[in-house]
Amino acid sequence: MTIRVELPQHLRTLAKISGEARVEVEGEVTPRTVLDALEAEYPMLCGTIREHGTGQRRAFLRFFAAEEDYSHLGMDVRLPETVARGVEPLLVVGAVAGGKI
Amino acid sequence: MSEVRLLVGIRKGAFVLTADGKRDDWKVEGPFFAGWECYHLKGSPVDPNRLYCSQSSGWSGQVMQRSDDGGKTWNPVGNKFFYDGVAGTHQWYDGTPHPWEFKRVWHLEPSLSDPDTVFAGVEDAAMFKSTDGGANWEEMSGLRKHATAAGWMPGAGGMCLHTILIDPSNHDRMYIAISAAGAFRTDDGGATWKPINKGLKSLHIPVADAEVGHCVHRLAIHPSKPETVFMQKHWDVMRTDNAGDQWTEVSGNLPTDFGFVIDVHAHEPETIYVVPIKSDGEHFPLDGKLQVFRSKTGGNEWEALTKGLPQENCFVNVLRDAMCVDQMEECGVYFGTTGGQVYGSADGGESWKAIVHALPAVLSVEVQTLA
Numbered sequence: 001m002t003i004r005v006e007l008p009q010h011l012r013t014l015a016k017i018s019g020e021a022r023v024e025v026e027g028e029v030t031p032r033t034v035l036d037a038l039e040a041e042y043p044m045l046c047g048t049i050r051e052h053g054t055g056q057r058r059a060f061l062r063f064f065a066a067e068e069d070y071s072h073l074g075m076d077v078r079l080p081e082t083v084a085r086g087v088e089p090l091l092v093v094g095a096v097a098g099g100k101i
Numbered sequence: 102m103s104e105v106r107l108l109v110g111i112r113k114g115a116f117v118l119t120a121d122g123k124r125d126d127w128k129v130e131g132p133f134f135a136g137w138e139c140y141h142l143k144g145s146p147v148d149p150n151r152l153y154c155s156q157s158s159g160w161s162g163q164v165m166q167r168s169d170d171g172g173k174t175w176n177p178v179g180n181k182f183f184y185d186g187v188a189g190t191h192q193w194y195d196g197t198p199h200p201w202e203f204k205r206v207w208h209l210e211p212s213l214s215d216p217d218t219v220f221a222g223v224e225d226a227a228m229f230k231s232t233d234g235g236a237n238w239e240e241m242s243g244l245r246k247h248a249t250a251a252g253w254m255p256g257a258g259g260m261c262l263h264t265i266l267i268d269p270s271n272h273d274r275m276y277i278a279i280s281a282a283g284a285f286r287t288d289d290g291g292a293t294w295k296p297i298n299k300g301l302k303s304l305h306i307p308v309a310d311a312e313v314g315h316c317v318h319r320l321a322i323h324p325s326k327p328e329t330v331f332m333q334k335h336w337d338v339m340r341t342d343n344a345g346d347q348w349t350e351v352s353g354n355l356p357t358d359f360g361f362v363i364d365v366h367a368h369e370p371e372t373i374y375v376v377p378i379k380s381d382g383e384h385f386p387l388d389g390k391l392q393v394f395r396s397k398t399g400g401n402e403w404e405a406l407t408k409g410l411p412q413e414n415c416f417v418n419v420l421r422d423a424m425c426v427d428q429m430e431e432c433g434v435y436f437g438t439t440g441g442q443v444y445g446s447a448d449g450g451e452s453w454k455a456i457v458h459a460l461p462a463v464l465s466v467e468v469q470t471l472a
Binding site for chain 1: 134137177180
């Protein structure tokens with residue numbers, strides 16, 4: 001299954017991706033399986049979306065899919081069918097900085 | 102003719118500035134890593150084309166970059182910084198124990214003998230080492246396991262290990278500094294460390310001359326006199342002539358002895374530079390005048406160097422890693438400001454010129470003198 005992932009601009013630059021990333025996922029399509037595939041394809045993203053060690057989502061990144069916020073539903077929640085079928089992307093979104101930096 | 106290359110870390114990326122030996126006409130390349138904070142970049146003294154960069158962001162954490170072609174191209178390397186064993190705790194602002202948590206790499210110090218070996222000073226304070234060009238990092242945990250470590254406390258800027266100096270005559274001897282724990286020295290390549298804070302007096306801690314707890318902002322040495330170390334402390338400019346076993350204040354006639362940077366002339370071990378900042382509450386130059394102060398006597402007697410620097414309405418800061426000197430016959434001195442200027446002097450500080458003047462805040466400036 002080809003999954004589409006839309007990354008924030010600074011992570012696209014780091015991974016040298018223009019546009020969306022596309023990764024192959026076998027079986028359940030969850031944040032964990034998508035990120036496993038993404039990090040295997042783009043190892044420079046390791047530690048930038050989920051933390052080394054804990055594997056938890058970094059605090060100031062969010063996961064959106066099909067107009068729903070999946071950020072607090074855990075890494076093993078099944079993502080919507082539209083994401084699993086590649087109709088729309090999993091969105092990895094940076095929180096607004098609030099003008100701090 | 103030789104040339105110089107400045108590596109400039111900024112709040113939103115990094116720049117590489119190059120010039121020939123006249124240091125008059127500068128080529129500006131960047132921003133690299135646009136949008137990311139680049140706390141520090143530094144080149145290997147063994148292979149000047151080998152550069153390391155600490156790149157981080159509040160959103161995506163720590164990334165490490167390496168260049169093998171003098172900064173033309175960069176590639177991400179390892180970014181796993183795991184504390185050795187059980188991380189343990191240090192003292193939090195409210196006095197309670199707080200777990201050690203990795204936040205970012207503040208400072209990179211490449212080995213003096215091997216381009217693949219590089220040391221990293223991080224927040225929360227610890228020292229890491231890579232021997233494979235940055236691919237893998239291992240904590241030198243003897244420092245953080247020092248008996249005083251549970252009592253170390255962050256300053257307002259975080260508990261950062263920001264300075265690493267390697268003794269060029271004995272690579273097993275290194276000096277490091279942590280805000281706000283103080284200065285430490287190892288004589289066995291980092292296996293064990295001792296606090297070297299005797300003679301420091303810090304009024305912000307209950308016991309002013311305590312063994313640890315001092316907010317050391319920066320250390321500097323001259324390669325020919327590695328037992329003489331100069332220090333810009335939170336307040337006070339200090340020196341030691343016995344590798345940190347005893348410090349003496351050399352603030353002398355400085356108009357204010359608060360500041361962040363300190364550095365030593367490339368060819369004159371007793372000529373030192375600081376940029377005085379008004380106070381710990383007002384991080385800008387005194388009276389709105391940006392002044393570098395130079396002592397040719399190793400401290401105490403200071404002269405203001407102002408030619409070419411703004412002498413009115415200047416309210417920038419100069420952060421701790423943002424001053425350096427080149428190795429040219431006539432020593433060049435450089436510093437960057439939070440206002441986005443990088444100033445250079447090709448005559449030991451007598452006169453200054455803004456090389457760039459509208460970058461985001463400058464976090465660090467390093468220089469390479471190239472054949």
